[in-house]
Amino acid sequence: MxxxxxxxxxxxxxxxxxxxxxxxxxxxxxxxxxxxxxxxxxxxxxxxxxxxxxxxxxxxxxxxxxxxxxxxxxxxxxxxxxxxxxxxxxxxxxxxxxxxxxxxxxxxxxxxxxxxxxxxxxxxxxxxxGPDSEGIVVQKDSGIRKLADLRGKRIAVQKGSNSHYLLVKALASAKLKPADAEIVFLKPADARAAFERKDLDAWSIWDPFLAAAEALPNARLLTSAKGLAPNxxxxxxxxxxxxxxxxxxxxxxxxxxxxxxxxxxxxxxxxxxxxxxxxxxxxxxxxxxxxxxxxxxxxxxxxxxxxxxxxxxxxxxxxxxxxxxxxxxxxxxx
Structure with missing residues (x-):
């Protein structure tokens, strides 16, 4: 920095x-x-x-x-x-x-x-x-390298949250609609458990849960909200x-x-x-x-x-x- x-x-x-x-x-x-x-x-x-x-x-x-x-x-x-x-x-x-x-x-x-x-x-x-305090994490060993790779993937998000808006904007930036992915509405605690079990491909989430997710051994940050949402x-x-x-x-x-x-x-x-x-x-x-x-x-x-x-x-x-x-x-x- x-x-x-x-x-x-x-x-x-x-x-x-x-x-x-x-x-x-x-x-x-x-x-x-x-x-x-x-x-x-x-x-x-x-x-x-x-x-x-x-x-x-x-x-x-x-x-x-x-x-x-x-x-x-x-x-x-x-x-x-x-x-x-x-x-x-x-x-x-x-x-x-x-x-x-x-x-x-x-x-x-x-x-x-x-x-x-x-x-x-x-x-x-x-x-x-600020946009650095929310983002989308993916499984570390997955082939998801860019937002377009979220097509068809199972993504968790808290319905009606900042991160829901981020997810919509992230998909749109890759010319994808919400229907192009399998969006699952989960509370942060439930989403984390599902992510750790590898029941999810990605998770759109805000801090401090984002910071906690980034510390998981199986997680990788795909993108922050920078350029996508003001947060x-x-x-x-x-x-x-x-x-x-x-x-x-x-x-x-x-x-x-x-x-x-x-x-x-x-x-x-x-x-x-x-x-x-x-x-x-x-x-x-x-x-x-x-x-x-x-x-x-x-x-x-x-x-x-x-x-x-x-x-x-x-x-x-x-x-x-x-x-x-x-x-x-x-x-x-x-």
Whole structure:
């Protein structure tokens, strides 16, 4: 990796920022610029805050493990409730059903959620992950050397995930349709077991499961998402929560952004901290964190346009029941 790359330059900046934060005073300059840094004047902080998370959500995992949100919000009357999900699709289903207030998912789940009748899912921020943190692995001893070789092959993917979108785009780049391969919808744990048994030819998956898959003796990375899919994360909230609890939402987003700074600045420490709770090797998690970016940013026109491509792609494949306009579900930071 080029030590002068923009990504490493950013990491060095974040390391410096984290050191400054450890010193104390300058943190206020960072936090005061965040949405909700001065929130809570109208009392909408009080009450339950129900957050959905998954193993791919490093920042939320870190906040939960440290009890950061509890320490910040409970004195102001908020109670934190955490719900773990195996993937993004069941999480947005829970969000649309009003079972949780805030969720963290990849590119595809919010598209599926928005297409549902009576959807209350709204985008509130995006996380710039990056294309190196998802990919397609194949059996090491297979003859699959290029994407076109996936024709007729048995490929696992979590339905309605970032990696589902990646798989569709990867096949399309080789002039293949989803019907040209045998796509099997499996959760990450089930897909890994099937891959290890060699019941699968390929597996489209995201970090940290991708990093864990790459460590398997029988696995080989066929491609990352680079040039195929942007691979971003999205923080979502329900429309009623945004309307009725704006201070709580802004306070959570401010904490997420602050934690993202610390997480990205020190991937080794983050990996060591999370390994016991995730049940994954520290080296695997360190690899996953080194190639991911973390933040909580407002959606720009460019981000919305790229997300619209996900929606249009899923509509063309009839993976969603109707066409949608992503912009209609974007919350504007105020």
């Amino acid at each position: 080029n030590p002068s790359s923009p990504f490493l330059a950013r990491r060095r900046f974040l390391s410096l920022a984290a050191a400054v934060v450890a010193g104390g005073t300058s943190l206020l300059l960072l936090v005061n610029a965040l949405p909700g840094a001065h929130a809570a004047s109208d009392g909408t902080l009080a009450g339950p805050v129900r957050i959905g998370f998954q193993k791919a959500g490093t920042v939320l995992l870190s906040l939960k493990a440290k009890g950061t949100l509890e320490k910040q919000l409970q004195p102001k009357g908020a109670t934190l409730q955490w719900a773990e999900f195996p993937a993004g699709l069941p999480m947005v289903e829970a969000l649309n059903a009003g079972a949780i207030d805030i969720a963290y998912v990849g590119e595809a789940p919010p598209v599926i959620a928005q297409a549902a009748n009576g959807s209350i899912t709204r985008y509130v921020a995006y996380d710039p992950w 971003r994360g999205y923080y979502l909230a329900s429309a009623p929560f945004i309307k009725n609890r704006p201070d709580a939402l802004k306070a959570v987003l401010a904490s997420i952004k602050k934690e993202a700074l610390a997480v990205e600045a020190n991937p080794a420490a983050t990996a060591a901290f999370l390994a016991p709770s995730l049940g994954l090797d520290v080296k695997v998690l360190k690899l996953a964190e080194e190639r991911r970016r973390h933040d909580a940013l407002p959606l720009t026109d460019k981000i919305i346009e790229r997300q619209q491509d996900v929606a249009d792609t899923f509509s063309e494949l009839r993976l969603i029941p109707r066409s949608i306009k992503v912009r209609d579900a974007v919350w504007i930071w105020k």
